[in-house]
Amino acid sequence: MLSRLRRRLLAVATAAGLAGTLLTFGASPPADAAGSAVPATIPLKITNNSSRGEAVHIYNLGTSLTTGQQGWADANGTFHAWPAGGNPPTPAPDASIPGPAAGQTKTIRIPKLSGRIYFSYGQKLDFRLTTGGLVQPAVQNPSDPNRNILFNWSEYTLNDAGIWLNSTQVDMFSAPYTVGVQRGDGSVISAGKLKAGGYNAVFNALRAQSGWGGLIQTRPDGTVLRALSPLYGLETGALPASVLNDYINRVWQKYATSTLTVTPFGDQPNTKYFGRVSGNVMNFTNGSGAVVTSFQKPDASSVFGCHRLLDAPNDLVRGPISRTLCAGFNRSTLLSNPNQPDPSAANFYKDPVTNHYARIIHDRMADGKAYAFAFDDVGNHESLVHDGNPAQAQLTLDPLN
Known part of the structure; x- marks a missing residue:
């Protein structure tokens, strides 16, 4: 099987003042179910329970498991390879899909990719292409164009052996969501759901933990956007190098x-x-x-x-x-x-002396499971769902409270 879906697969790229992360996707779970009935695309049901009035923008970005190309998928599940990038990075094609309004659902189709499903509130994300591929948002950089956008992402692999879908906090804790898979028998498994009030509780607990409140990023108007992971906290000076x-x-x-x-x-x-x-x-x-x-x-x-x-x-x-x-x-x-x-x-x-970021996030998860650091899957403590014959994947945008 896979060495779990969430891995440290991202290489740092810096070009012409745009400090970002070159988005690469590594080995996916092997197609070990020969003759699997998993179709070329499956439905992804997106439910907006955020209670927020802003428009939602969805992106499905990754590596095609059919061709090995990097690119994006549209709402019908059709894959589009990225065009060549440049140095300095050039704007990527607009890969956004209009998401559901608050209280609504929308179903799109996702193809056999190893990649990410991004969602943003109120503003489209700014993606660029360099000569090595896609540069993803790097909000630890104060000049990143996505720094003041509220957004998050899920990670997934869909192949002939089924789907692996997770929620992740490895890089940051931000707009909450739950992932799920509807199995062929109609039952649903899910992961990544916070306890009631858990979103604000994470930020409050970070502020209360001496020295860790600096991980929290806000807009100029004071709106809380996210908490950076401790790794990025070290890079930005929010945590001292001697913290452990x-x-x-x-x-x-x-x-x-x-x-x-x-x-x-x-x-x-x-x-x-x-x-x-x-x-x-x-x-x-x-x-x-x-x-x-x-x-x-x-x-x-x-x-x-x-x-x-x-x-x-x-x-x-x-x-x-x-x-x-x-x-x-x-x-x-x-x-x-x-x-x-x-x-x-x-x-x-x-x-x-511990990873208080991971401690606080796990404590606020409804089932105690999260991807708060890269190998949080050791012992199966990660927020991951898998099914070998998925009828439908699910992404639920949860309230920010």
């Missing part, structure tokens, strides 16, 4: 004299790796005692981004170990449990 140092140092001290056992695959309980710190490096050995990979002591950026010193290649050893370490650092379970991953959400975020 105390916890990281304690972890490195602990495993200089004891062993961290990582069992990265839930269906392979006998595959274990053993970590010990020596010379400020955590070396992992296999059951035969051979060193299989090593990690330098990470910094906060490596932890929050699950990258750099915690890089996770798509292999069968370092990547799975790194994913487990990343989850343990963000959830602050590495000191309390020497056997990782810790399966119980009741044990997460208990240390005073």
Whole structure:
């Protein structure tokens, strides 16, 4: 199956004053259901329960699993490849689809893509094309043209094996929504719904957590737009680079004299790796005692981004170990449990030094599940729905309260 839908697939692109993110889409779940009845397109039912009066604009952007091209899909599910971009980036074609008014629904069709469904309130998003592809909004940059637009996105892959659809807060927490899939038998599974009042509760909790309120972005008139992820908080100076140092140092001290056992695959309980710190490096050995990979002591950026010193290649050893370490650092379970991953959400975020952004978001989710950092899927704590034979996908825009 997939290494889960949400991955750190985005490479930074900066061109001619437009600091954005080059939108690329990585490997999708394999088409492992030969002869699947999944059609070329399926319906996406969009319901606007936001109670907001502004016009809603929808975008379906991604990589065609048929041709491998990057592009966009219109309301009928027809795929259009992007034209060539430029340097400086050139405006992308208007890929927007008019969304439903408040209290209304609209059904469009989505093709077999690995991509994103964006939605914005009141104003269309500004997408550009560079020579390497699409540049997505990068609101951590104060000069980004989308900085003062209220918007968000969901991620999905639809292929012959079905649909994977998630809600994500990996980059930011903003306009709330719920994703769902109607199965062939008529039942519906959903994810990403906040508790009643959960939207404002997230911002209030961030303000109440000393040092974390700076993640919140507002319009010049004071309207709250979003909270940046801690990774972007580091990049913008909203969080100090030392924010996780105390916890990281304690972890490195602990495993200089004891062993961290990582069992990265839930269906392979006998595959274990053993970590010990020596010379400020955590070396992992296999059951035969051979060193299989090593990690330098990470910094906060490596932890929050699950990258750099915690890089996770798509292999069968370092990547799975790194994913487990990343989850343990963000959830602050590495000191309390020497056997990782810790399966119980009741044990997460208990240390005073932790990813408070992730803690606060998970706490306000109706089912406790979210994608608050890149490998929040470790242990299946992510907000994801999947069905092998979907009758319909669903996206519900929820109230901002």
